[in-house]
Amino acid sequence: MNIKLATNKFNIDENDNGMRLDNFLIKSIKGLPQKKIYSMIRKGEVRINSKRVKPKDRIKSGDLVRVPPNLVYPTKDSRLKIKPDSLTWIDNTIIYEDDSFLVLNKPSGIAVHGGSGISGGIIELLRLHRKNIKEDLELVHRLDKDTSGCLLISKKRSRLRKLHKYFRDGRVKKNYIGLLVGEFDKTNFTLDQSLKVIRANNNKRISIPDSEGKKSVTLFNRIKKYNNCCLYNIKPLTGRTHQIRAHAKFLNSSLAGDDRYGEQPDIISQNTSLNRLFLHAESISFPSLTENGQIFKIKCALPSSLKKTLDEIF
Numbered sequence: 001m002n003i004k005l006a007t008n009k010f011n012i013d014e015n016d017n018g019m020r021l022d023n024f025l026i027k028s029i030k031g032l033p034q035k036k037i038y039s040m041i042r043k044g045e046v047r048i049n050s051k052r053v054k055p056k057d058r059i060k061s062g063d064l065v066r067v068p069p070n071l072v073y074p075t076k077d078s079r080l081k082i083k084p085d086s087l088t089w090i091d092n093t094i095i096y097e098d099d100s101f102l103v104l105n106k107p108s109g110i111a112v113h114g115g116s117g118i119s120g121g122i123i124e125l126l127r128l129h130r131k132n133i134k135e136d137l138e139l140v141h142r143l144d145k146d147t148s149g150c151l152l153i154s155k156k157r158s159r160l161r162k163l164h165k166y167f168r169d170g171r172v173k174k175n176y177i178g179l180l181v182g183e184f185d186k187t188n189f190t191l192d193q194s195l196k197v198i199r200a201n202n203n204k205r206i207s208i209p210d211s212e213g214k215k216s217v218t219l220f221n222r223i224k225k226y227n228n229c230c231l232y233n234i235k236p237l238t239g240r241t242h243q244i245r246a247h248a249k250f251l252n253s254s255l256a257g258d259d260r261y262g263e264q265p266d267i268i269s270q271n272t273s274l275n276r277l278f279l280h281a282e283s284i285s286f287p288s289l290t291e292n293g294q295i296f297k298i299k300c301a302l303p304s305s306l307k308k309t310l311d312e313i314f
Contacts, residue, residue: 008066008067008068008069008070008071009064009065009066010024010028010064010065010066010067011062011063011064012024012059012060012061012062012063012064012065013061014061015136015157016059016061016157017059017060017061017161018058018059018060018161018164019058019059019160019161020055020056020057020058020059021041021046021048021053021054021055021056021057021058021059021065022034022037022038022041022055022056023138024059024065025037025041025046025065025067026113027138029067029071032071034114038055040067040068041053041054041055045067045068046065046066046067046068047065047066048063048064048065048066049063049064050064050066087125087128087129088129090104090122090125090126090129091129093105093106093107095150095298095300096298099155099156100154100155100156100159100289101140101152101153101154101155101159101163101289102152102153102155103150103151103152103153103284103298104122104126104150104151104153105148105149105150105151105300106122106143106147106148106149106150106151106281107148108145108146108147108148108276108277108303109145109146109276110122110125110145111145112139112142112143112145112151113139113142122151123137123138123139123153126153135155135156136154136155136156136157136160137153137154137155138153138154138157138160139151139152139153140152140153140154140160140163140164140167141167141172141239143281144242144245144277144279146257146258146276146277146279147176147277147279147280147281148276148279148280148281148300148303149176149280149281149282149300150174150281150282150283150284150298150299150300151281152284159289162289163286163289166286166287167239170237171286171287172284172285172286173235173283173284173285173286174235174236174281174283174284174285175233175234175235175281175282175283175284176233176234176235176236176244176279176280176281176282177223177231177232177233177234177279177280177282177302177306178231178232178234178244178248178255178278178279178280179229179230179231179232179255179256179268179278179306179309179310180229180230180231180232180248180251180253180254180255180256181228181229181253181254181255181256181262181266181267181268182228182229182230182251182252182253183228183230184222184225184230184251184253186220186222187221187222188219188220188221188222189219189220190217190218190219190220191217191218191219191220191247191250191251192215192216192217193209193216193247193250194209194210194211194212194213194214194215194216195207195208195209195210195213195214195216195240195241195243195246195247196208196209196210196212196213196214197213197240197241204260205241205242206242206246206260206261207240207241207242207243207245207246208246209246209250214238214240215238216236216238216240216243216246216247217236217237217238218234218235218236218237218238218243218244218247219234219235219236219237220232220233220234221233221234221235226310226313227313227314228267228268228313229256229267229268229313231310233282242260242261244279245258245260245261245277245279246261248261248262249261249262254266255277255278255279256268256269256274256277256278256309257269257274257275257276257277257278258277258278258279259277268309268313271312271313271314272308272309272312272313273305273308273309273312274305274306274309275305276305278306278309280300280302280303280306281300282299282300282302283297283298283299283300284297284298285297285298
């Protein structure tokens with residue numbers, strides 16, 4: 001069943017002040033495919049105060065956002081046909097929660113949000129599961145569908161804005177554990193290589209090295225060297241699309257199990273039980289939201305399936 005958008009004008013109030021335009025439209029026009037939202041922006045059909053805009057532009061209190069009139073989109077029920085009582089497993093993924101935010105240990109294989117042919121991601125499932133709780137659940141950042149680990153979700157609009165500022169100011173520190181295929185002599189190194197997002201021949205988005213792309217910096221610290229692979233702590237100092245995976249490819253390598261940036265099956269997938277991307281967001285830290293000077297840090301243990309893979313490496 002489809003319904004027509006009741007209005008094509010949105011008056012921005014204080015609750016949405018500072019939000020990215022694309023995220024605001026995704027939140028406000030639930031059910032409209034993200035591909036359609038980005039297409040409307042690209043074609044100039046979305047305006048802020050009568051001016052053309054870009055997806056990353058931030059809206060301010062008092063702005064008037066216009067979208068095309070007579071916009072038709074699917075109802076909630078047609079988008080996500082899942083019974084809330086079947087989502088109790090989500091409770092087991094919550095590793096920290098307070099009044100401001102929660103942290104999930106996101107499983108591999110689940111997208112963080114719906115779109116691009118995915119009816120519902122972890123944020124939609126979480127909202128459905130907790131629909132009787134009064135809170136404003138929003139993704140603070142993103143993880144690739146096949147990456148597991150720490151995912152930060154805000155519960156208040158004011159906290160979302162503050163956490164986004166922490167990200168912009170470089171005050172959020174993230175550490176990943178990744179298994180790189182190949183032989184590496186270096187134990188610790190920094191890779192500073194700008195990346196640009198393009199559409200590959202299969203129409204999937206990938207990041208490629210490009211001097212005119214966005215600055216992208218990743219730190220690699222070796223944990224252990226195995227035959228034909230190395231386990232690394234990986235710290236992205238910037239937050240580009242597929243940054244770690246693209247930088248691994250730039251090193252003439254790939255993360256084990258990566259079917260987008262590496263050739264599959266790789267030697268690790270061939271000789272172990274690995275059936276996913278070997279990339280795990282192990283920890284996230286940032287300054288306290290209560291201005292007490294403390295640093296909040298939380299860790300997600302390496303999944304048992306990845307530990308098993310390490311035990312199986314010949």
